Amino acid sequence: MLIQDKQLLLIGQVTEKSGVPIRTIRYYESLGLIQSSARTEGGYRQFTADVLTRLAFIKRAQHLGLSLEEIRDILKVYDHGQPPCCDIQEKLQEKLLQIDHQIEQLLSLRSEIKQLLSGWQNIKTKPEDSICPIIQK
Template identity: 70%
Template structure:
């Protein structure tokens, strides 16, 4: 039986408290992002209360665009007893550079599409060898 004094949670309780599905928790565990501290006699995973903090951090970090690999690297630093904020700072700066590149690529694509649309002529007949000559002749 689960002892309430130990503050251990079964995976279903972790799901209820965190909003993270059981399947996702198991996946995170397989990646080493969270760890169960043991199993009950019935084979159910048990987690300490710190799993809730980790799951909350993972969700927040993902919402900022960090990958699970990047999050794992951050948690590794944290688990090593060092503050992780410096590493997070560098990763977020890198993320901004990536976003700037994506914005530049999207602006270029938008101009290409506008160029295609500005010269659009309605085809009155179905072309023989192409699906859409405007796209295929691009």
């Protein structure tokens, strides 16, 4: 039993090793992204060392723009003994399309603002029927 206790990490140790705040770890557990394997007599969560791998995966997947729901779906595939790489590839391809669309929208907005600024005129008197007639045309 002593050997097993050494392999289990308290939530504070998981936070220290992963850099993920305790509150976030609890939240991830409530979403089913991670699971505590046991509780101490005092009620503290205990985790196996593989939770660090899962937390690192979650952080990286979030950095790549995947939502926690998408990550949960991927982890379910993994937990059922299948490699989730095809699912991840599909989700990242979708993200890439979304990013390309956002870039198009931003370039269009940039062009519109640039056009407004190129013909900018300072108005000395307060207009009656608009706040700034230049952008309200």
